[in-house]
Amino acid sequence: MENKHIPVMIEEVKSYLPIDKELNIIDATFGGGGYSKTFLENFKIGKLIAIDRDPLSNFFAKKLSEKYNNFKLINGCFSEIDNLIEKENIDNKTQFDLIVF
Numbered sequence: 001m002e003n004k005h006i007p008v009m010i011e012e013v014k015s016y017l018p019i020d021k022e023l024n025i026i027d028a029t030f031g032g033g034g035y036s037k038t039f040l041e042n043f044k045i046g047k048l049i050a051i052d053r054d055p056l057s058n059f060f061a062k063k064l065s066e067k068y069n070n071f072k073l074i075n076g077c078f079s080e081i082d083n084l085i086e087k088e089n090i091d092n093k094t095q096f097d098l099i100v101f
C-alpha cells in the first residue's frame with residue numbers, strides 16, 4: 001500500500017526549522033508519515049517520536065523504523081501526549097524542539 005496523502009503546509013513548517021541544529025521532534029498526527037519522513041530526510045534528528053491513534057499508521061511507520069533507529073511510532077491519542085512520552089523513559093534532559101499536529 002502506498003501513502004498518497006500530500007502533507008499539508010510541510011514547506012511552511014520546514015522553513016521555520018534550522019538545518020544545522022539537532023532537533024527532537026514529536027509528530028503527533030503521524031498518519032501516512034509524510035511529515036516524519038520529511039524531517040528524517042532533511043534535518044539532523046536526535047529523536048523523532050510519532051503518535052497516531054489509528055493502527056493503520058503502523059504500516060506506514062514500519063519502513064521508517066527499519067531505516068532510522070531514532071524514529072518510533074506510538075499508537076495512542078495525542079490528548080495523552082504527556083503519559084505516552086513519559087512511558088518512553090526518555091532521558092529527562094531531552095527537550096523537544098517541535099511538536100506538530
Ligand SMILES: C[S@@+](CC[C@H](N)C(=O)[O-])C[C@H]1O[C@@H](n2cnc3c(N)ncnc32)[C@H](O)[C@@H]1O
Pocket residue numbers: 005006007008028029030031032033034035036051052053054057076077078079
Ligand atoms: C491528515 S492525517 C496526518 C497526515 C500526516 N501529517 C502525513 O503527512 O502523512 C491525520 C492523522 O491524525 C490522526 N489523529 C486524529 N486525531 C488524533 C488524536 N486525537 N490522537 C492521535 N492521532 C490522531 C488520524 O488517525 C490521522 O492518521
